[in-house]
Amino acid sequence: DTAVSQTPKYLVTQMGNDKSIKCEQNLGHDTMYWYKQDSKKFLKIMFSYNNKELIINETVPNRFSPKSPDKAHLNLHINSLELGDSAVYFCASSQQQGRDGYTFGSGTRLTVV
Amino acid sequence: GNSVTQMEGPVTLSEEAFLTINCTYTATGYPSLFWYVQYPGEGLQLLLKATKADDKGSNKGFEATYRKETTSFHLEKGSVQVSDSAVYFCALTASNDYKLSFGAGTTVTVRA
Numbered sequence: 001d002t003a004v005s006q007t008p009k010y011l012v013t014q015m016g017n018d019k020s021i022k023c024e025q026n027l028g029h030d031t032m033y034w035y036k037q038d039s040k041k042f043l044k045i046m047f048s049y050n051n052k053e054l055i056i057n058e059t060v061p062n063r064f065s066p067k068s069p070d071k072a073h074l075n076l077h078i079n080s081l082e083l084g085d086s087a088v089y090f091c092a093s094s095q096q097q098g099r100d101g102y103t104f105g106s107g108t109r110l111t112v113v
Numbered sequence: 114g115n116s117v118t119q120m121e122g123p124v125t126l127s128e129e130a131f132l133t134i135n136c137t138y139t140a141t142g143y144p145s146l147f148w149y150v151q152y153p154g155e156g157l158q159l160l161l162k163a164t165k166a167d168d169k170g171s172n173k174g175f176e177a178t179y180r181k182e183t184t185s186f187h188l189e190k191g192s193v194q195v196s197d198s199a200v201y202f203c204a205l206t207a208s209n210d211y212k213l214s215f216g217a218g219t220t221v222t223v224r225a
Contacts (some may be wrong), residue, residue: 031211033213040217041151041200041217041218041220042215042217042218043157043202043215043218045212045213045214048211048212050211055211056211056212090156090157092157092213094213097206097208097210097211098145098206098211098213099145099164099206099208100145100162100164101145101147101159101162102159102213103159104149104156104157104158105156106155106156107155107156
């Protein structure tokens with residue numbers, strides 16, 4: 001009965017590869033997000049979708065492409081992976097603008113070698 | 114823009130000590146304020162929240178009061194335990210924004 005689940009939990013891959021991270025929420029929320037946490041624990045938003053519509057697209061390399069097939073799913077595809085992409089990626093969801101809080105997944109630790 | 118500033122760590126305490134982590138914010142309108150906690154190797158959990166001025170959020174012995182006059186939301190706990198060792202994040206979402214903006218995080222280590 002996990003509220004926000006993302007897979008895989010760990011991902012180790014070589015530079016230049018393409019990879020995807022999947023996220024699903026069963027809370028009935030209409031807004032989903034991708035955040036990146038760097039090695040210093042700093043959290044930065046990447047993308048947000050509201051009812052399958054992209055509403056936040058921060059300054060992120062266009063190698064990163066989110067896809068929301070429905071409002072319960074938000075996947076992140078990364079092309080041509082680079083060493084600097086190594087980080088923990090968190091998916092989250094909220095009801096509308098999240099004034100009652102966001103619910104986060106447990107994270108995907110991506111290591112590019 | 115909207116932003117959150119929280120005290121830098123790391124903070125190291127002995128068990129049963131008093132913990133305070135300062136957090137101040139800049140935002141337009143009336144933001145909702147949050148404290149999130151990240152235990153080692155885990156994701157982010159909502160610890161407590163406050164959605165309007167003078168609200169006090171509380172959970173697991175932690176408290177924080179939304180102070181509009183000082184634009185602050187300081188986290189306190191009267192007697193910490195080893196299990197409280199974690200990274201604590203202050204965050205806000207503004208009324209005109211879908212983004213949850215985080216502070217830099219404060220690493221707290223409690224020694225037995």
